Structures are given as C-alpha cells and as structure tokens.
Amino acid sequence: MTKIVVIGNGMVGYKFCEKLRAQATEGDFEITVFGEEPWPAYDRVHLSAYFSGSTADDLMMAPRSWYDENNVDLHTNEMIVKIDRDAKKIISHTGHDYAYDKLILATGSAAFVPPIDGVDKKGVFVYRTLEDLDAIIDYSKKVKSAAVIGGGLLGLEAAKAVIDMGLDAHVIEFAPRLMPRQLDTAGSATLQAKLEALGIKIHLSKNTKKITGNGKITGMSFADNTNLNTEMLIISAGIKPRDELAKDAGLTTAPRGGIVVNEFLQTDDTDIYAIGEAASYQNMVYGLVAPGYEMATQVVNQLVNTEVKPFMGFDMSTKLKLIGVDVGSFGDPFGEIEPSKPIVYENKNSGIYKRINVSMDGKRLLGGILVGDASAYNILLQMTQNNMPLPPEPEDLILGARGGKEAAGAGVESLPEEAQVCSCENVTKGAICSLIENDGVTKVDEIKSCTKAGTGCGGCMPMVNDLLKHQLKSMGKTVKNVICEHFDYSRQELLDIVKVKGIKSYNELLDQFGQGDGCEVCKPAVASILASTWNELITKQDTIQDTNDRYLANIQKGGTYSVVPRIPGGEITPEKLIVLGDVAKRYNLYTKITGGQRIDLFGARVDQLPDIWEELIEAGFESGHAYGKSLRTIKSCVGSTWCRYGVQDSVSFAIEVEERYRGLRSPHKLKGAVSGCIRECAEAQSKDFGIIATEKGWNLYICGNGGSKPQHAQLLINDVDRETCLKYIDRFLMFYIRTAEPLTRTATWLNKLEGGMDYVRDVVVNDSLGIGEELEKEMAFMIDTYACEWKEVVNNPELRAKFKHFVNADEEDPNLKWQEMRGQKIPASWG
C-alpha cells in the first residue's frame, strides 16, 4: 500500500483525494490529508455567498463523513512545519511526524499584503479564509464604510460582500482600469458604470502609500497626494503562493513565488508533487480552480498508472457573475498574441459590451470580452479552443439573431468531439455523448453523477442540457421528463391518464401505472393533477398532500400555522376588518398584511385551526388558499370608482376574477392583478395574468412573475371586453395546467414552450388547436364545482378530528416556544 500524504485541504487538495479514491483500486493507497484551517475543504470561489446567507456547511466541498467513508485520514487544524526529504516524513506543529511514499503539496496561497505603512492597524483585513470573513463581519458591525484594495476578480467579490453588509463601498485599484487582466478599457468602463450605479465608488490609478489612524484605520492616503476616509479595509490585491515548506526543504521555487514543477507536476524531488496555486509552471501560477483540478487529475493518473496528459499551461478564460453583472473573458481577450481584428458591440444604454477578436484571414475566433451579457460565452469559448470555423458574418456571434432565427453555426451540434464542455472537471462533448449513445443515459442528473460535469461552477449546465436533448433527438428519442422513480410518465401524460381513465385516487394511479410506494415528489404532483381534474376536497386524501395542503394552512417555524382568509380584490369592509382583529386578539395571533393585499394571522396551533376557521366562516370569510399551488390573489388598484385617473372599475373586475378562479389548483401558484389605468398601480405586468384598463376595454398580459427570477408578463391581446378577457384567461390557464411540468411557474413554462408567445396566442386567441371550447368547458367545471375547503372541513367532525398534535393526548405540543417583538409574539429561534 502506497502512503500518500497531502499537505493542504483546500479545493485542489480535496479534489486530488476525491479523484484518487475514485480511480484507485481499493487498498492500493493510504491517504492522509493535513489542513491548517479548522474546517474541511470549502468552496473558496463562492466565498462571498457567506455574506448572503450561506453557512460554512453549505460551502463545504464534502462533509467530514465523506472523508471517513472514503478512508481519507483528515487532520484539520494541523499545520505541517517541515519536510524531511531524506527520511521521507513530514513534521506537524504538534511535534508529530508522518511518513510518506509520495507527497502532494497543495498548500495554495495566502493573500498578498503590500508593504503599506500602517497595514497592521486594526480594521485591516485580507479576504481569503472563513476566519477572515468572520473577523470582517464582526468588525463591520461597528463601522459604516469599507474600502477594498484590488479591483480584480477577488477585490470586486469583496466589494460585493461590503455592500451585502450594508456598508458604503470603495474599490481602490492600482491600474487605470478594473480587472486589467481580463477586460480592455471599454469593457472595464462598462463594468465600472454598472458597479457605480449600485453605489460602489471606484478609484483607479491609486497607489496606496499609507494607512492612517490612531491604532485603528480611519483613512488611506495615496501616492498622488489624495486621501480617502474609511473605517475598514479589505486587502484583495493578489495571492502569494505558500511555498515556504518547499523552500525550506530545498526544492526550487520560482522568482515570483510558487513551487517549480515540470509538466508532470513533479518538483525537484520525484516523490514530491505540487498542485494548485502553490505550483509554478514556467513561471506562471494558476489562480483559478479549473487548472488546479487538471493538475490534480494528472497526478492521480500518474499514481494509478493510466494515461497522463502533460500540463502545458491552461486556458485562463473565465465567466462569472460579479455583483449581478455577467462578465466573460476568453482566449486572447486583447487580441495581442496573434494579430487580429476586433469586432466590438458597445451599448451604453443597456450597459453591454461585447468584443471578439477575429484572425486576420477572418476564419477563426481568437478570443474576446463580454460584459453585461455573457450568454454566448460557452459557445464562443468552444469556437476559440477548437478552431471552429466562423459563420460568414462573424458579428452575428455578438449581435445575436437579427433575422428571427438562431445564429447560424453556433449550436452544440457543430462542436467537435474533443470540445471541452465542462472545464472544471474536464469533460468533453465526446464523453457526454458516448454516455447517452452507448450507456443509455437519458437524464442530466445521470450525466452529472457519471462524469461530474456541472458539479463545479455549474456554468456548463445549459450546454450539457442542450447536448442531451440534441443527442437524444439525433438518436430518435425525445427527452421525457418523468416526474420521479415511481412513475414512467411525464406530468402531461399522467394528467391524460387520470382524465381518460377516470382515476380519482393516488393509490389507484400508483397501483395501475406506477411502481414502488411513492414519495414526496409524486404525491403532491398527482394530488395537484387530481384537484385540477376533479376538484374534490383535497383533505380526503390528506396523506398525499404536501404539508401546507394537508392542514390547509402555511406551516411556519416551530410547527404552528398561518391563517389567510380570502379578501377578493383586496377590498374589505370595516366590519370584516374588526372580525379579523378580534379573532387575532383572542387567539393571540401575530398579524401582518401580505403582498397579495390581504391579512395573514400567524401562530395558530394545528388544533386551533378548525376553531379559528369556524369563526371566520361564520363571519362570511372563505379560505384564501395561501397554502396551495393554486390561485392566490388578484390584486387591484382602486380604479375608476375613486381614482381621478382610473378609466375602468378595476376593483369590481378584480373581485369578479378572483371569485371566478378561487380554489383552482395548478402546477404552481397563480397570481393576478387588475389595474385601472396605464399607470398600473396594481403591478399587473409582474403577474401570471395581469389586466390593465384602457379607454376601450382591457389589455391582457400573461406569464409574468416576481420572486427570485422576476419576469415581466407579455401582452396577449389588447382592448377586449370583460367577457372576452375572461374567456382567454380560462383558455390560457387550462392550457397551462394541461401542459406544464410540475412546479413550473407560467413564466418558465412560456420560456420553455417551443414557439413561445406567438404559439400561445395562436392556441388561446386564434384557437389553432381547436381546443378552445374544451378548455373553457374544463374551466367551467372547476368554477361550478368550487366549494370552500375550510367550510367543508369545519362542518365535518371526522376531518376536524385530524387537526391534533398528539393522537393519544389532548395536550398541545410542549415544544412551542415564543418570544416577543414589537408587542406581538414570534417563534423562538430555531437551531
């Protein structure tokens, strides 16, 4: 058994262990890893996510259990201080020594701290480890502003972190432009404009001379005699390879830093390899994760005696999202290595800059820069790396399809087999296509687990998806999205089966058309299909419902629920408001007004729900279905009844629409709005269906949504009367219900629909499929069979009895704990 010792448990050190275990025969290698940080390897690339909510656990490359399960002896918090090459052993700071047969140095780098006068003052940090970040977060609580030295990739990430902490942000860059190694002057200016629009102040051509302050930083002064006041400083001015161990052991290190290696990643000592940021190949240190992974791969190949590809340098093309701005830089971005002619698209209005460098004979792509829109990055990179022929009008590549068709020569089908689709894990198109063609792989998840493509930065996933679809299509198979392991059918197929065969229960469907015992994916999906088809009381099949639907309420932290009665159109009488206030008071519920223009009452125990609802129903309220994948609300602005601008009665229409579709269940939630004039105060354009009044009638917009990926609704038809509007909404909603994948909002459904909006308009308005009447009938059935599900439960003792915490005791959950905020209760924090 060969003893492998790895010094360094960063991303590359971890990847080495992962790859060695994956490829080696069991029992051939004993692996021991030493990391000086307290945590196991974590994703340093996405470090800034730590400021927007990710925890250390979320960032782990693999949990500690992975190391146990894979026989990798991980020592964290242990720093190696000496390598004894003669005795072939290493010595740690604890005084212990460890023998090795082969030693892998993956010591990475440290943040480079320029020798600025005053850099040791309090409030000055580097941006590299979780420990650094914890210190920064702690210090940030006492300050209002922070500066970042370094306008490169990492510096701008740090600037985002400063903004996420709510501070005033300044970026100090030595060069005359940001990201000087990836972007040209114009590209950098485009990026800068976007960052300044977010409130980040950029200072270029600044050479920091002194950090001022009495013990702690209060400002900085520069070589050009200017100053900046700041209360915190984050230094992100580059990296310094950690080569001190190697140097001390007599191994050659490069003049600019880094352990010198040959193309096989070997140091002067044939038993010692160096990989990742600590290694220097031909005087270059590679500060991206993809070349580090490639180095790890080739060392593993040598150890297990498979084919080795010499490391001859690495393409430093990169695409990333910096503070919400897409940036890509590939090949030779400045067009300097080989003579070239640039083609440039600059749009200061929308903040987009695209540049491609074309060879002198116009046949090849040599490199480029993308700022503001980097959607073409993947294919442009492929074209550069594989010498693919350019289309006759190369400007099409960055100007996009201007003739209504897809840009010619820019699809996955034109990629050669050797094209590297995933650069983090080095997976070629050929490898992926072979899996699909020869190994019967039909799902993206399978590709991910077999090849690891998409598991690094994830940027190649759109291309992997395209490749899968394309390959299957060329084999005569189409991609079918079965809902889970228990059914070999897509949602549309199951809907058809349910309708045609008259299936009314989940058990029936599973017995006749599925296998196994179901799961939390197919049960709610089928429950939704059944509801959209038969509209029966969902609590009759309560155990197939997702938790919210099971108890007809939204579950909250701690295990209590919220109560949301329907307030159609957002209009309510004073009497009804008083009822809500009274109920909330007596049951001691936390009250809040929702975005949907209604009132939410929180903190109801499961056993209190039927009692609360009984009172609400008595007072004339109905279920608001806030808990379901169903219609939620139709918002309104006050419209022509009161508003001096209103041209139609938006409130009446909103109430009519909400009462028409209440209770409708769908693949995902549905939200609508009606605005009384063009000023659009009800924000109808961000809804699944939005109606805006005109002098002549109503404009109908569809397929918008808010949330984490907001998208504006698009105009379906304009100036129609009330009846026509409702007819089209009936058809649209039913068409969506019939054809969408599970848990797909209308916007995503539209984006994926071949033919897009034109097709939907054709089907809904022009009745091109001849199903208009059928769809309207199906909707009419839903409307006719509507009944308030809470009313049904309240009046049914058997159903009411299910609302208990314990079935063998009348006690409430003893675990409920509360705390107070602004005079109301909220749950005690959960662990």
Place this chain on the structure above:
Amino acid sequence: MIPELEKYKTADTSNINNWFKAAPVTAFPENGGACVKYKELQIAIFNFTRRNEWYACQNLCPHKMQMILSRGMIGSVEDEPKVACPFHKKNFSLKTGKNINGDTCDIAVYPVKVEEGYVYVGFEE
C-alpha cells in the same frame, strides 16, 4: 438543543423491555403518520398501509430541531421505506433511521406491533 436529540435512541428489536400502548389503529391515517406522546418524548408512528407495515421514529427532525416528522409524507426510495420532513424534505429511512439525502444526522427508530386493534411502540428502557 443537542440534549433534546439524545433522548431518542433507536430501540434494538431483540431488547425491548417495554411495549407502550400508543393508540388505537383507527387513530392513524392510511399511508401517513401521527404523533404520540410517551413520557417526555414525541414519537411519530406511520401506518404504511400499502406495504402492510408500521414504523415509528422520533418526531424531532434533527435538521432544525423541529417536532414535525409525523406530518411528513412517506414513500420509498428504491425499496427502502422513508419519510420526508415537511420543512425541508430531509429524507429518513423508516427502517434504519438513516438520513438518506443529505448532511444531517440520523434519527432513532422504534419497533411497532399491532395487537387487537391497538398500536404498540417498543422501547428498551
């Protein structure tokens, strides 16, 4: 928080010293779960009607320490019976208590028997 978790220990079926009479069979839904109180423990009991099997585990989901597993959906992954926590869908095997799909710890499971229309849960102490 952690002391709360330690109260729950998987009961070895060969070492049951105490069969707790929980509730009548009719108290439980089909293909779903309900929660019973046993001393200071909360136990989730599942009536896996499809498989004609009963399972029990702690009601406490270790992910965010919430007493909620009894309200989760049950199902199977390959052939292993499981429950999915309502909050974040952490999956746990109902046979072994192992956390199937993630990075949280395993849960305790207890044997169940049904006699004369009553459901019993087995404990070691």
